[in-house]
Amino acid sequence: xxxxxxxxxxxxxxxxxxxxxxxxxxxQIEIWGAQPLDVVPAHQLLAAAGAGGVxxxxxxxxxxxxxxxxGFAGWRDGRQFxxxxxxxxxxxxxxxxxxxxxxxxxxxxxxxxxxxxxNPEVWPRLGRR
Numbered sequence: 454x455x456x457x458x459x460x461x462x463x464x465x466x467x468x469x470x471x472x473x474x475x476x477x478x479x480x481q482i483e484i485w486g487a488q489p490l491d492v493v494p495a496h497q498l499l500a501a502a503g504a505g506g507v508x509x510x511x512x513x514x515x516x517x518x519x520x521x522x523x524g525f526a527g528w529r530d531g532r533q534f535x536x537x538x539x540x541x542x543x544x545x546x547x548x549x550x551x552x553x554x555x556x557x558x559x560x561x562x563x564x565x566x567x568x569x570x571x572n573p574e575v576w577p578r579l580g581r582r
Contacts, residue, residue, distance in 0.1 A: 462513060462514050462549075463511045463512065463513060463519065463520075463546070464511070464512045465509055465510070465511050465512075466509065466510060466512070467502070467507065467508065467509055467510075468498075468502075468508045468509065468510045468521070469499075469502060469508075471495055471496075471499060473510060473518070474495035474498045474499055474508065475495045476510075476518045477493075477495065477498060477508065477510070477518070477521050477523070478492050478493075478494060478495055480518055480520075480521055480541065480543070481493065481539075481541065483543060484541040484542070484543060484544075485541065493523065493538070493539065498523060501523070501525040501526070504525070504526055505525075505526030505535075506523070506524055506525035506526050506535070507522075507523070507524050507535070508521065508522075508523050509521060509522050509523075511542065511546070513546065519542060519543045519545070519546035520540070520541060520542035520543065520546055521540065521541060522537070522539070522540035522541075523537075523538050523539050523540070524536055524537040524538055525538060553569070556568075557569060
């Protein structure tokens with residue numbers, strides 16, 4: 454069963470195919486201005502994800518990759534762990550998120566219900582303040 458997380462117009466889902474992982478390579482260059490030889494390559498992302506790690510992509514409503522996170526499985530002192538290696542979001546996606554948060558804050562300050570609520574069941578209590 455596929456499970457995706459959707460929030461604020463962004464869909465977060467695992468990335469497992471080589472073409473999408475190549476898009477992660479390009480995103481590393483866009484976000485950090487990395488040189489092509491300095492990015493984590495698609496074949497390493499694929500191998501790490503296949504060995505217990507994770508590569509997640511954040512896609513906007515048009516299906517464009519706007520962010521990602523990558524972690525790989527590790528073993529230290531007899532214990533397994535997931536090492537969170539990198540995460541990044543495009544400047545435009547960050548700007549859009551900031552604008553949305555600002556709008557939500559203004560709604561709350563005016564006593565209006567925000568459009569995006571993680572746990573909407575608490576709003577009736579908060580709205581009475």
